[in-house]
Amino acid sequence: MVQKKNLIGLEHIDAHEIELILDTAVAMKEIVSRPVRKVPTLRGRTITNLFYEPSTRTRTSFELAAKFLNADVINISSSASSVVKGESLKDTVRTIEAMGTDVVIIRHPMAGAANLLTGWIEASVVNAGDGAHEHPTQGLLDLFTVREKKGVLNGLKIVIVGDILHSRVARSDIWGFLKMGASVSVCGPATMMPVGVERTGAAVSCSIDEAIKDADVIIMLRIQLERQKAGLFPSLREYARLFGLNSERLSLAKRDALVMHPGPMNRGIEISGEVADSLQSVINEQVTNGVAVRMAVLYLLAGGGDA
Amino acid sequence: MKLLIKRGTLISPDQKKIFSADVLIADGKIAVLGNNLETDGAVIIDADGKLVLPGLIDLHAHLREPGFEDSETIAAGTMAAARGGFTSLACMPNTNPVADNSSVINYILNKARQEGRVNVFPIGAITVGSKGEELAEMAGLKEAGAVAFSDDGRCVSNAVIMFRAMQYARMIDMPVIAHCEDTSLSAQGSMHEGYYSTLLGLKGIPAAAEEVIIARDLILAKETGCRLHIAHVSTAGSVQLIRQAKAWGLKVTAEATPHHFTLTDREVTGYNTNTKVNPPLRTQEDLDAVRQGLRDGTIDVIATDHAPHAREKKEVEYENAPFGISGLETAVGLVWTELVNTGILSPLDAVEKMTINPARILGISKGVLAEGADADLTVIDPARTEKVDPARFVSKGRNTPFAGRTLTGIPVLTIVGGKIVFEYAGRVFSKTT
Ligand SMILES: [Zn+2]
Numbered sequence: 001m002v003q004k005k006n007l008i009g010l011e012h013i014d015a016h017e018i019e020l021i022l023d024t025a026v027a028m029k030e031i032v033s034r035p036v037r038k039v040p041t042l043r044g045r046t047i048t049n050l051f052y053e054p055s056t057r058t059r060t061s062f063e064l065a066a067k068f069l070n071a072d073v074i075n076i077s078s079s080a081s082s083v084v085k086g087e088s089l090k091d092t093v094r095t096i097e098a099m100g101t102d103v104v105i106i107r108h109p110m111a112g113a114a115n116l117l118t119g120w121i122e123a124s125v126v127n128a129g130d131g132a133h134e135h136p137t138q139g140l141l142d143l144f145t146v147r148e149k150k151g152v153l154n155g156l157k158i159v160i161v162g163d164i165l166h167s168r169v170a171r172s173d174i175w176g177f178l179k180m181g182a183s184v185s186v187c188g189p190a191t192m193m194p195v196g197v198e199r200t201g202a203a204v205s206c207s208i209d210e211a212i213k214d215a216d217v218i219i220m221l222r223i224q225l226e227r228q229k230a231g232l233f234p235s236l237r238e239y240a241r242l243f244g245l246n247s248e249r250l251s252l253a254k255r256d257a258l259v260m261h262p263g264p265m266n267r268g269i270e271i272s273g274e275v276a277d278s279l280q281s282v283i284n285e286q287v288t289n290g291v292a293v294r295m296a297v298l299y300l301l302a303g304g305g306d307a
Numbered sequence: 308m309k310l311l312i313k314r315g316t317l318i319s320p321d322q323k324k325i326f327s328a329d330v331l332i333a334d335g336k337i338a339v340l341g342n343n344l345e346t347d348g349a350v351i352i353d354a355d356g357k358l359v360l361p362g363l364i365d366l367h368a369h370l371r372e373p374g375f376e377d378s379e380t381i382a383a384g385t386m387a388a389a390r391g392g393f394t395s396l397a398c399m400p401n402t403n404p405v406a407d408n409s410s411v412i413n414y415i416l417n418k419a420r421q422e423g424r425v426n427v428f429p430i431g432a433i434t435v436g437s438k439g440e441e442l443a444e445m446a447g448l449k450e451a452g453a454v455a456f457s458d459d460g461r462c463v464s465n466a467v468i469m470f471r472a473m474q475y476a477r478m479i480d481m482p483v484i485a486h487c488e489d490t491s492l493s494a495q496g497s498m499h500e501g502y503y504s505t506l507l508g509l510k511g512i513p514a515a516a517e518e519v520i521i522a523r524d525l526i527l528a529k530e531t532g533c534r535l536h537i538a539h540v541s542t543a544g545s546v547q548l549i550r551q552a553k554a555w556g557l558k559v560t561a562e563a564t565p566h567h568f569t570l571t572d573r574e575v576t577g578y579n580t581n582t583k584v585n586p587p588l589r590t591q592e593d594l595d596a597v598r599q600g601l602r603d604g605t606i607d608v609i610a611t612d613h614a615p616h617a618r619e620k621k622e623v624e625y626e627n628a629p630f631g632i633s634g635l636e637t638a639v640g641l642v643w644t645e646l647v648n649t650g651i652l653s654p655l656d657a658v659e660k661m662t663i664n665p666a667r668i669l670g671i672s673k674g675v676l677a678e679g680a681d682a683d684l685t686v687i688d689p690a691r692t693e694k695v696d697p698a699r700f701v702s703k704g705r706n707t708p709f710a711g712r713t714l715t716g717i718p719v720l721t722i723v724g725g726k727i728v729f730e731y732a733g734r735v736f737s738k739t740t
Contacts (some may be wrong), residue, residue: 011506090622110624111508112578131626133508168508195511196502 006125007297008114009134010175018179022144024296025289031068032292042071045302048101049075050093051128052108057263058128058138061287062105065294071302074101089113090120097121102302106130124301132166138262139172141293143180145286146217149258154181159211159253160202161243162221162270163232165192169262173219174202187211188221188243191232208243215253219260220245220271236269246272250280258282309333310725311346315354315686319676320361320659330359332682335725340678352720353737354686360658361676362394362425362683362723366562366665367459367484367538367610368635370396370427373414374403379615379703381415382422384635387613387702389729391635392718394683395426395673396613397665400437401460407432407443409451416452424728425721426683428454428671433472433483439463442472446479454669457484459538462520464490469524473533482534482560482668485524487545488586492516497626499572499587507575509625512587514542521545525552528559536668537561539612541586543596550605560668562608563597565641566632566708570594574708580621580628581708584614601660602651608668609660611638615704633704637695639687641709643716647689654689686720688735693717 010018031039047066049059059075066073076096093104103124106114111131118125129135147153158177164170164186177184178201185203186193198204205211212218223239233239250259259271259281267273276283310332317340318325329344330337365388371379388396398415400406406415412429419427431448435441437458445456456476463469463485476483493516498504500511521537525548528535540546540561552559566584571591574582582588600606614631621628642661646652652660666674673683692715697705719731 088619088623108624110626112625115578116624131508132510171506171508194505195500195513196505199502200506 005301006118007136007301008118008125008127010136010139010172010179011134015179018140018143018176021140021293021296021300022147024300025144025292028295028299029289029292031295032288037068038070039068040070041299041303042066042069045071045102046100047071047073047103047105047298047302048096049073050096050104050106051075051077052106052113053078053129055107055129058107061290062128062294064291065298068291069295069298071298089116093117093121097123103298126297126301129168131168133168134172135168136172137290137294137297138169139176140297141286141290142173142219142260143176144293145260145282145289146258148289149282150216153177156182156216157185157214158182158217158219159185159187159215160219160221161187161208161211161245163192163223163227164188164197164221165194166224166227167221170221174200178202185211189233189239192227208245208249209252212249212253215257217258217260218245218250218253222262222264223266223270225266240269244270244272245275247274247278250275256280260286263287308725309346309349310722310727311344311349311351312354312359312684312686313344313351315357315359317359317676318654318658320655320663321675321677323655325655330684332722332725335682337676337678337680337682340676351738356688356690357719358654358687358689360685360687361662361674361680362721363392363639363661363685364665364674365393365396365611365613365635365638366608366669368396368398368613369401369615369631370398371615372402372418373411377617378620381418381427383701383703384613384615385419385423385425385427387633387635387700389424389721389723390701390718391637392639392685392687392721393425393635394685394721394723395428395671397428397430397454397669399457399459400430400432405432405437406430406453407435407437409444409447412448412451412453425723426673428669430455430457430484432456433458433463434468437461439465439468442468442475445475445481449479449481454671455482455484455536457486457538459484459486462486462488462490466523466527470527470531473527473531473535477531477533482536484536484538485520486538487517487520487524489516489519492519496587497583498575499589501572501590503572503575507578509575514544514589514593517542517586518544518548521548525549525557525559528557529555532558534558539564539567539586539610540597540600540606541567541589542593546596546600546605550600553605560607560664561600561605562610563601563606564610564612565634565638565645568594568597568601569641569645570708578625579708580623580625581632581706583625583628583630584632585630598646598651601646607660607664609638609642609657610665611635613702615702616706617703618705621706631706632708633700633702633706635702636700637707637709637714639718640693640695640714640716643687643689644714648715682722682725684722685718687716688719689716691715691717691719
């Protein structure tokens, strides 16, 4: 991490770098729990949120993380004038850099957008989700949450259920958990299973009942309702019946299995309300941990000094 | 002006032989082939250690003019051809306007006569606007000078339109060049569908998108008796289908590009938009099958699919970038380095696939090294090694995934109609007048 200046994905970072981020996030979470949630660590630094795709959750989480560390934050969203005028991504980020920024956080509907930035600007780049490629801070907050609850990551059985094909969360989770010594299974309809995904080291199943047997962690992915119109599954009802997580199914997993979801949830489709609100669900803690993990990432990329 | 090329090693794919001889060129023709030729007033080129070939022919290039002159022009594209060792090229009709009528064909031919460095043979569109809806005036295109028909860049999706196009082309004895892509399978895809598209999160183009249309077009060719040429074969399944069709006796030919026999989808890692090409770079297995197809004659032609793009068009998100590689200036080096020096093709076979085979498919009197033939010649230095430097390209398109790659076997002299149109910078020949 220290020798890197960008966070593009979990595919290309090492286990010890992940460990450093998670350890740093522990300290950051402590800051978040204080009555006055503000430390001067990134005072004088500028962080730009460049969002080409709306995501209030992720943007707010990054913004809070930056503000708790006392950085100045600029938000540029797809409604901003330069973006709608059809200016190229290259010209936009060059302009942002010329105005002075230390970190650019980018969310973009196309895979590889964050990689492109690293070749064009000197500022650090954090990928906040690029197409169906990666969403590394979501992966890290999933790792953090599981480690916090289970104490370890090594040896756990993680199952990811849903639309693996279009999920950047799934890709970041697969790399992250595998690197930390967990086993990973992916489960979903055959039409939403990307070709060759087993070469990552993840096991593949099209039966949720089989996949979640003895699982320690079940990560349910949001199903985009418009995928049905694209012919990727016949109906929401059938999807829910074949791949939805309900209490009955949950009992196939380990008794203390954690249930996670990157949000926002389609209750009653990929996850039943009962499961979402159960004691096994850590969905709300994921949100809190997201801020701590993003503080850790920003600190490690832009802090430079001592904690 | 006379030229006398001395002591070169001649490769004649027409006669299937390699021999040492001098070549005397006069009045735009090959005047004499023989040993120890002497003549007064000729520029003498000492080609000792070099290969002298009939001028190379690229059956598949995009010159972009008219309409997309910021990406390429006939002047720059033919200069790139000359630098790459090509003396003739056939250019695809996906210009703006599309070459679906004789006036565009005439424009291209006139422009090529005025500004072109090499011979240009335009290809006419199969359908009006290459929209795949109604047939272009194919006989009129032929009369204006088109040498083949293609909607390249697009597939003729409607089977009955393709069927009629082939019937009609058969009637006027012209070849149809098929860009085979089922667009319902390839839609929004920007690379091969496989492990790497999964890692990168890019929508994939499955091998099936190419293979289902090749299968369809082979069946239509069987029904119509049309001469069908399959452009840019990229998958193992495609090679197998064409091999089978040839065994059935169909009049089918096929081409492969240097990038499809050199690179795999792994190159896309890092999202370098210069690796974005249609059909996409495939897997190692596909690459091996394409090489095998070249070796056993299933694939008759090596074509560049030269597809130059202005720099800023490629400096965008991968999914937004246009497809294409600027290929004319690296083709010979890649053929020599990847196929000849590795023993996959003999020098004779390689030259055959870049001269006489494309000439026969297009029905043009080129690609022959014989007395009385047009003096179109390419000289290659098989020992010369060079690093690909796109900054030195003369094409307007510098979009290449081969930057920095070291190639052995470099074109050093290109002669069209008895005139030197390209000469390698630096001392290659000892020359006297
Ligand atoms: Zn094509």
